Amino acid sequence: MHGNMLRLVLIISAIVLQFSTCSVLIEKIDEERVENQCNLSEDLVNEIRGYKNVVSKITDHILNGKFKGEVHKSLQIFTDKFGSRMAGSDALEKAIDYMEDLLKNEGLENVHTESAKVPHWIRGYESATLVQPRKAKIELLGLGTTVGTPRGGIIGEVVAVRTFDELQKLPDSEVKGKIVVFAPTWQGYGATVRYRSSGASEASKKGAIAALIRSATPFSIASPHTGSQNYAQGVKKIPTACITVEDAEMIWRLYNEGENVQIRLEMEDYNLEPVISRNTVSELQGTTSPNKSVVILSGHLDSWDVGVGAMDDGGGAFISWKAVKFLKDMGLRPKRTIRSVLWTAEEYGYYGAKEYAKQHKENELEEFNFFIESDTGTFDPVGLDFTGNKDAECIFKEVLSLMAPLNATQFATPADGGPDISVWLDRGFPGASLLNKNERYFWFHHTDGDTMLVEDPDSLDRCVALFASTAYIIADLSVDIPKDVKN
Structure with a gap:
């Protein structure tokens, strides 16, 4: 009985927390x-x-x-x-x-x-591969209006964060020239989608060369979710895409375990008039x-x-x-x-x-x-x-x-x-x-x-x-x- 009551309390608490965000x-x-x-x-x-x-x-x-x-x-x-x-x-x-x-x-x-x-x-060819510490394909979908990578793609070391605050606390020298991976926890669509909307701009301000964002979803079967994003005025436009929840979490864990995480990214996306x-x-x-x-x-x-x-x-x-x-x-x-x-x-x-x-x-x-x-x-x-x-x-x-x-x-x-x-x-x-x-x-x-x-x-x-x-x-x-x- 005690265990059942505890589970009930936890469920109710989770529901209250979910609705308290709006x-x-x-x-x-x-x-x-x-x-x-x-x-x-x-x-x-x-x-x-x-x-x-x-x-x-x-x-x-x-x-x-x-x-x-x-x-x-x-x-x-x-x-x-x-x-x-x-x-x-x-x-x-x-x-x-x-x-x-x-x-x-x-x-x-x-x-x-x-x-x-x-x-x-226009969405062109898109590809991402984890190259360090092991080789693995990363499923991704470029975000609307993203620019592409230079021809042949880029390879960059990864910085992985949960929040914008975590990114801001990092010295620019630790982010410059790297790929920022955002792995926010799901807190409802309104709270989570801001990483998709503004992730590229916030990463660019710190000198990043690309931004990859955890898909805005509470449930995943290794499917990336696309959507719109907006470059802030005056920032350098860098390639940005959503990756699956599974890959975002895996990359975040590797980074926090001290691994040297590197990703090869190629995106042929572009904007027309x-x-x-x-x-x-x-x-x-x-x-x-x-x-x-x-x-x-x-x-x-x-x-x-x-x-x-x-x-x-x-x-x-x-x-x-x-x-x-x-x-x-x-x-x-x-x-x-x-x-x-x-x-x-x-x-x-x-x-x-x-x-x-x-x-x-x-x-x-x-x-x-x-x-x-x-x-x-x-x-x-x-x-x-x-x-x-x-x-x-x-x-x-x-x-x-x-x-x-x-x-x-x-x-x-x-x-x-x-x-x-x-x-x-x-x-x-x-x-x-x-x-x-x-x-x-x-x-x-x-x-x-x-x-x-x-x-x-x-x-x-x-x-x-x-x-x-x-x-x-x-x-x-x-x-x-x-x-x-x-x-």
Whole structure:
């Protein structure tokens, strides 16, 4: 009994530690709790609760009717046809052409694309080999926008550290001319990914000739995870790549055991001039003022050049436009327009969303009512997380309480799974992103493992039903969702 109790305490402590690294407030929403916390008018509360039958209709049609399994089937056709879709590639642009034609054929309204300038980076031949104290192949994936090595590669002695603080404490003379290997412990994606984003710059400041970073994942089967990185202004650009958790840990151990660790690195990656890509737009136009108080449903269409981008973010993109299609097919046309936007070049830093914001800046207060995005997987949905002022939160919680038929009434704040819509949410627009059982998301994230095998048809159906129900209610309410927008 004592041993079991000890294990239970350790498990609970680990869970508390995991969630203590973020400031997200999570709660399950029900009607009574919303009523106790908020001061919404009785008329508005009754109006929102009057949509219960609509939610039931949407849920039944998607989970049990003719729409069942349609999202998975369409996503499978798409990913099989185009595979990975990296920004700047012909594959992405052909996929956008395909989606524009498909959305028109599906009968959606105002289908068009809007241009955005995006980075164009090419992954060339990449190879890494441990040459001292023994010879072994090191699996790696160059990070987006990395420069390559000189022709023929480089060989460098290794300095291995866990943290940026450890690196800063080393004299520059101990780092200059060497390859820095970062082996941070997993502390959640937000805390760990900064080594991927900034590792090359921090190593370069100390005189390193390259930087190799432990993949940002809690679980590994010797698969490297790619992703974006950013060179700080004024630093020398050095080659940088992610390596597997297993190799990073092995190199760190060898280094700390006093071994002379050397790696041969060859990378033929390079950057070209930016090119023009496109955001893909379709709508279910509202019955009144189609271009005012629009509700946005979104996901990004680009992916990395490994896997096929089924999970990141094909699923998110497809539940967004399918929600619009299903509502149209069910004859559910709200007062306000529901607009699906399939963003481009999210992986490099929200290039499509940022350009869309610039193009719509002049009338944004009048045009946009609410934003929704999915970009942390489309596993079983449990609710939605939210960013907005207190009045908006009260209305949103009342809407979310209606999602009981989907077992998706969980509320969290702030919104954490909508990187593209953060362009608006960070300035005071209200919005939400999908909460789902995505404990395995970072197992496959930015790897060759991001394939259709990760996607489940029933989970996708529940996700699209949640998006369709939420978007319809918000778009049909007698009031706009309140906002406090900063320029």
